[in-house]
Amino acid sequence: MPRTNEIDSGRRLSIDATNKMAGEGFKRAWPPPIEINQAVKAQVEKLIGSTKEEV
Numbered sequence: 001m002p003r004t005n006e007i008d009s010g011r012r013l014s015i016d017a018t019n020k021m022a023g024e025g026f027k028r029a030w031p032p033p034i035e036i037n038q039a040v041k042a043q044v045e046k047l048i049g050s051t052k053e054e055v
Contacts, residue, residue, distance in 0.1 A: 020026030 019030065
């Protein structure tokens with residue numbers, strides 16, 4: 001697992017979602033993007049409202 005010399009003692013969560021290369025310690029293929037099931041999406045929208053941002 002790649003290591004970093006960065007230290008953060010605050011209350012933040014950082015997620016590095018950039019594609020990694022073999023030289024960075026990542027040696028397997030990336031999985032395909034996921035797609036939400038339309039029935040599940042409809043249930044979520046019914047519970048919390050639309051998933052589209054309103055401007």
